[in-house]
Amino acid sequence: MLSKKCKYAIHALIYLAERKDKGPVHIQEIADKQHIPKKFLEGILLELRNAKVLHSKKGKGGGYYLHKRPEDVSLVEVIRLMDGAIAMLPCVSLNYYEKCEECRDEKTCGIRDAFVDVRDETLRILSRSTLAQILKRQKELK
């Protein structure tokens, strides 16, 4: 399951994607509109900024705005930043690999295959799901 942090991040990003080219948006505004605790959101936006997904402007008239293009921000990227690995087992993760304590031998482990497949399918689907794609879909549904 995605953490709240991750869901908050996704909603905040969609909000910012809808308002791109309209200048910086205050944390407070995002927090209010998306019902996210402001201080919690602060940390989230900061991480997204450090990852170059967002830019920020300090001082009066400041706020956050998208740095990358909406079509270049996928759910994969957001989930990895917020929650870490996409894979269901550490020993199968591409970006957060760790040896399984439980597994005696990775080479002869009969379990990994299935989880490799799940990982690959998940990555495939979540990579093509970008902010641009989500906005488009939202409009279609209205």
Add this chain to the structure above:
Amino acid sequence: MLSKKCKYAIHALIYLAERKDKGPVHIQEIADKQHIPKKFLEGILLELRNAKVLHSKKGKGGGYYLHKRPEDVSLVEVIRLMDGAIAMLPCVSLNYYEKCEECRDEKTCGIRDAFVDVRDETLRILSRSTLAQILKRQKELK
């Protein structure tokens, strides 16, 4: 990520699948061989028994053994029993559905689609991964 509980369960089940038709196996033996804390394993096996995946026999000469056939126990079932939903969002779960607090309106939510797809692919892959299938794969790899 799967919980330790879930990984323990999978390993215990594989161990029992390898020993099926050889009579009940003690908790202690499974715990020793799979390096699982015995008391923790107790609870896991009990849940699997309540779910009719395992049977148990009390008293001397007792222990746990498979109730279902190895080809009828899939990773989906085990994961659902131990960790709950397969889906990455509650509002997309088939067996553990819950409304998203974050979503204002499920009908016009542009995010859900991707996660429905992920869920379906994951289910497809993990359903065909049964204890029998895993044992077979293990032998091939040796």
Add this chain to the structure above:
DNA sequence: ATAAAATCTATAGAATTTATAGACTATAAG
């Protein structure tokens, strides 16, 4: 009767997630 082994209830410890507080820094605007 006795010993072996699962069952049940309760709880403790650890880790992670979620949320909050307050001081600090940068910037725009008058």
Add this chain to the structure above:
DNA sequence: CTTATAGTCTATAAATTCTATAGATTTTAT
């Protein structure tokens, strides 16, 4: 050049979930 605004940073608290353990009870084979 002061003031108000808004992001940044560090620390910590509260809540929840995950992992592990303890001890008493029940069942069964011998």
